[in-house]
Amino acid sequence: MDAGPFFHGTKADLKVGDLLIPGFRSNYRPEVVMNHIYFTAVLDGAGLAAEIIPGDGPPRVYEVEPTGEWENDPNVTDKKFPGNPTRSYRSAAPLRIVAERDDWTRLTPEALAEWRTRLARMRDENAEIIN
Template structure:
């Protein structure tokens, strides 16, 4: 992996990961799982963010059964800007979204997060589905 961009290395966190997985403090979130986006292929990276809003989207859009969850995580290796969002959609990475090829360690769960309004969430789900139908691969791995 190349050196992470300066913006990723300078972000003090805290960092979050949104998912539907039921995890415990100390668990590792590792690359190699099925992606929530695009063709659902195995992801070479694990994604994290320093904003609760971006983590909320992750929790709400994650595939699988159960409720969405947001975990506070610590990277175990270098992180880099998420190219799926940075500069392609949000120049300068205002979403503070990152990825890593190294595991994330769960250090806690955010219990009191607020989901997006139902109509906003449905609009995003419709957009993700439309991209899937168009064959757009959302993950630049």
């Protein structure tokens, strides 16, 4: 398994020490309540997630540490990509915020529009989420 550091992208305004927990609606399929909290070892991957998810407020990336067991994210591992090149993970246990990061690469307006179009297409096609 990856040694980290690990990151989570969101629009939520959080503080060091706060816990991210599962049990909220999916950012990609809002009718699904998620059993896990997702994170990555790729700083810009967390930034991408923070930028494309719906919601108000600026995108934020937090450095996090898992508080319990975690596993490869089955939504991308060996499903969309062989292995886990996105270094994406999930946990049923909370993630503790250890820092806010601002050194990630922002999307251009054109790239952001393209990603939002892709997400809308996934929702229209009822893309499966392994929960």
